[in-house]
Amino acid sequence: MRIAFYAPLKSPDHPVPSGDRQMARMLIEALRLCGHEPQIASTLRAFSREASDAAYSHLLREADEEIARLRRMWAEEGPPDAWFCYHPYYKAPDLIGPALAAEFSIPYVTAESSYSSRRNEGARKLAQDAVGDGARQAAVNICFTERDRKGLEAAIPDGRYAMLAPFIDVRRFQGTPKAKSSDARLIAVAMMRPGDKMDSYQMLAAALRLVVDIPWTLTIVGDGPSRAEVQEAFAGLPARRLDWVGEHAPETVANLLFGSDLYVWPGCGEAYGLSYLEAQAAGLPVVAQATAGVPEVVRNGETGALTAAGDVDAFAEAIRRLLGDAALRAELGNRARRFVLEERSLTAAAERLQVIFNAFARRSG
Known part of the structure; x- marks a missing residue:
């Protein structure tokens, strides 16, 4: 046709x-x-x-x-x-x-x-x-x-x-994923703009302040008109914990995902969020909110952890639990990868x- x-x-x-x-x-x-x-x-x-x-x-x-x-x-x-x-x-x-x-x-x-x-x-x-x-x-x-x-x-x-x-197009995620490290590398990929994206950045920053006592680094992939406001939201967190890499081509984003351990993005108002599928295709478990269309792309307890909408404490606790359990991260990550490659x-x-x-x-x- x-x-x-x-x-x-x-x-x-x-x-x-x-x-x-x-x-x-x-x-x-x-x-x-x-x-x-x-x-x-x-x-x-x-x-x-x-x-x-x-x-x-x-x-x-x-x-x-x-x-x-x-x-x-x-x-x-x-x-x-x-x-x-x-x-x-x-x-x-x-x-x-x-x-x-x-x-x-x-x-x-x-x-x-x-x-x-x-x-x-x-x-x-x-x-x-x-x-x-x-x-x-x-x-x-x-x-x-x-x-x-x-x-x-x-x-x-x-x-x-x-x-x-x-x-998603999974061709960028074929092959054997790199072995995950024990370094607790978090990653988030999102445009920096007002509205739901800004709300998610603010919630993520608030949650990370509650887990600053444990080791982690966060790679932030994205740019946009609200970049200054996003950086302000993360003010007070140790600068060495944050890696601001800006906007990248899809192929580079895939490599950054492969080199990470856990995808963290609240997903305020997300219709569903293609970035969640990309993260899972790279073998990353996801921490997000059980809100809007997010449950359509992340399976709670199977490919990640979905917390109640607006509950910063629960979101932070989910990050803490997964960072503290490498075996659970690996299990959820393997399931996440199969889910996307086979079904999405x-x-x-x-x-x-x-x-x-x-x-x-x-x-x-």
């Missing part, structure tokens, strides 16, 4: 790295592994940080221009066999695909669509209505977490839904995606 791919939040071609961009790229690769031919239909960014009628009206005009452009192109070249929209939500609705899919009678598919009834006001309601209409129209809404599926089903009970577990790989995702397409999204006629 020829598939028009669109990510309204952040195009796969966007210059700024993020989990959204990474997942969009992996979905394209998974579709290719299925034998499909995905092409980016539009790079229009429909993201609105703040809600306003003026901003939404401007976005509608831009979307109309894209619809007209694609209509002309498809009239000459023929339409694709399906439209695939990744991650439409109230801040980044798909204002292009549903209209074109209806006009050209092709299946409309969403992945990681989400709906929050708390956003049904003002300009946000207009955007969310578009998300809801798209989910209702969709041949299938592919959900990555039970949390998202339940939210969509509650709002749109007559929609069609299928599950696809979060996944790009190949496994492609196989599941093909099943979904065969069941829901084959174009008739």
